[in-house]
Amino acid sequence: MASYDTVVLGGRIVxxxxxxxxxxxxxxxxxxxxxxxxxxxxxxxxxxxxxxNLVLPGAVDAHYHxxxxxxxxEDAKSETPSSLAGGVTSIISYFRTGSHYLEKSGPxxxxxxEVLEATQGHSYVDYGYHxxxxxxxxxxxxxxxxxxxxxxxxxxxxxYKGMDLAGGSSDAAGYTMSENYDLGHxxxxxxxVARVQASRxxxxxxxxxxxxxQPELIRIFKERVQEEGILQGLEAYSASRPTLTEHLAVAExxxxxxxxxxxxxxxxxxxxxxxxxxxxxxxxxxxxDARLETTLHHLALTYETxxxxxxxxxxxxxxxxDVDALWRGVLRGEIDWVCSDHACCxxxxxxxxLWQALPGFGGTALIYPFMLTEGLRRGLSLERVVDLVAxxxxxxxxxxxxxxxxTVGADADLAIVDxxxxxxxxxxxxxxxxxxxxxEGMELAGWPTRTLLRGQTVFADGxxxxxxxxxxxxxxxxxxxxxxxx
Ligand SMILES: [Zn+2]
Numbered sequence: 001m002a003s004y005d006t007v008v009l010g011g012r013i014v015x016x017x018x019x020x021x022x023x024x025x026x027x028x029x030x031x032x033x034x035x036x037x038x039x040x041x042x043x044x045x046x047x048x049x050x051x052x053n054l055v056l057p058g059a060v061d062a063h064y065h066x067x068x069x070x071x072x073x074e075d076a077k078s079e080t081p082s083s084l085a086g087g088v089t090s091i092i093s094y095f096r097t098g099s100h101y102l103e104k105s106g107p108x109x110x111x112x113x114e115v116l117e118a119t120q121g122h123s124y125v126d127y128g129y130h131x132x133x134x135x136x137x138x139x140x141x142x143x144x145x146x147x148x149x150x151x152x153x154x155x156x157x158x159x160y161k162g163m164d165l166a167g168g169s170s171d172a173a174g175y176t177m178s179e180n181y182d183l184g185h186x187x188x189x190x191x192x193v194a195r196v197q198a199s200r201x202x203x204x205x206x207x208x209x210x211x212x213x214q215p216e217l218i219r220i221f222k223e224r225v226q227e228e229g230i231l232q233g234l235e236a237y238s239a240s241r242p243t244l245t246e247h248l249a250v251a252e253x254x255x256x257x258x259x260x261x262x263x264x265x266x267x268x269x270x271x272x273x274x275x276x277x278x279x280x281x282x283x284x285x286x287x288x289d290a291r292l293e294t295t296l297h298h299l300a301l302t303y304e305t306x307x308x309x310x311x312x313x314x315x316x317x318x319x320x321x322d323v324d325a326l327w328r329g330v331l332r333g334e335i336d337w338v339c340s341d342h343a344c345c346x347x348x349x350x351x352x353x354l355w356q357a358l359p360g361f362g363g364t365a366l367i368y369p370f371m372l373t374e375g376l377r378r379g380l381s382l383e384r385v386v387d388l389v390a391x392x393x394x395x396x397x398x399x400x401x402x403x404x405x406x407t408v409g410a411d412a413d414l415a416i417v418d419x420x421x422x423x424x425x426x427x428x429x430x431x432x433x434x435x436x437x438x439x440e441g442m443e444l445a446g447w448p449t450r451t452l453l454r455g456q457t458v459f460a461d462g463x464x465x466x467x468x469x470x471x472x473x474x475x476x477x478x479x480x481x482x483x484x485x486x
Pocket of ligand 1: 063064065094341
């Protein structure tokens with residue numbers, strides 16, 4: 001009997017905290033059973049030749065929106081293959097009640113099983129969910145969601161407080177379908193998350209993710225931009241939600257998280273000012289567990305080079321100086337992870353008036369290609385790229401025992417990547433249902449030639465090859481299952 005189910009031979013493997021090492025990987029029962037030298041194809045049922053390629057842990061795309069504008073099942077079917085194309089093998093998707101998604105409200109005890117049911121059997125990657133308590137009753141569900149349902153992270157959207165004030169078409173109650181979506185509500189969520197976190201003794205992390213933009217300021221800046229009517233496209237959009245609105249929102253979070261000691265994730269920082277505010281928050285509250293996130297698009301796009309309203313997203317695409325400041329934060333290790341904030345949003349949803357176009361777009365397929373191209377060009381090492389897209393988000397969100405690093409016992413989630421070949425970004429290459437991409441034409445290296453999920457090849461030669469075998473990640477994942485020695 002063969003020792004392994006699969007061996008990956010001759011690749012340069014990026015191990016945790018180390019540069020690439022030439023080694024082989026033995027896979028058994030979906031897990032990494034051994035890492036070493038001199039394995040042979042005779043030792044396994046299947047041998048994968050990785051000669052000349054990098055072998056990286058499957059990326060963990062920690063910010064995703066399955067089902068925001070389309071049916072959850074359809075999104076799972078069409079968008080998770082896009083993740084595989086970028087070497088992503090785990091996603092954590094945001095879900096909330098209210099407008100979009102399922103267009104309804106109610107207790108998560110009823111709605112979350114529906115969400116899981118809609119995803120089950122349709123995802124090509126492993127997936128978890130972050131949930132946003134929108135209504136007051138849902139705050140009371142946090143403890144059970146953590147303890148029983150494996151939801152270890154929650155979300156609050158600072159700018160929904162004034163969806164009516166900010167000039168949205170619907171009033172706040174209509175959009176969030178809740179009573180008082182304001183700082184009082186945020187405070188109660190933080191108290192609960194902090195309390196549940198403090199009661200856990202297994203070292204696992206329960207946290208609150210925050211979308212930081214301040215709605216009362218958006219209201220007046222948007223009004224000014226519309227009245228002046230000078231700026232166009234994404235530049236107008238950025239001016240309507242200027243970086244000051246992120247700064248103030250981060251400062252508000254600092255006061256409340258400092259008081260409640262709630263572990264927080266400051267999501268998709270888009271600007272120098274937001275990033276500086278986040279650093280200031282950390283300086284003022286050194287004991288607070290605060291982690292910083294940015295996205296591919298905030299590291300890649302500016303309204304100076306891409307002023308097309310299809311790139312409308314919250315927070316907005318900013319200026320080159322903001323992109324450079326975020327890269328400085330990434331290079332210094334001050335920004336903890338990079339994600340896609342993937343939301344399949346068709347061209348149709350972006351037509352007409354800038355203000356009516358729906359925010360968001362996809363990018364999950366570019367996680368490794370973009371970070372390996374632009375990151376390495378800017379001086380990141382390979383192991384730091386891996387930290388940013390795999391290891392750090394896995395640690396922050398309760399996946400580290402099985403995901404985010406190539407170690408014996410972990411799930412055999414691997415991205416085998418060719419650093420030599422470059423290809424321009426095209427809509428087709430991304431395998432998403434979205435019919436355009438704001439990244440169109442970027443010349444990128446580091447495209448996966450093959451992606452493995454728990455030992456199975458699920459993407460190869462530009463196509464998704466398997467069936468939707470993704471499983472729900474009930475967090476925190478327990479320790480790697482013990483291995484039988486091969
Ligand atoms: Zn998002």
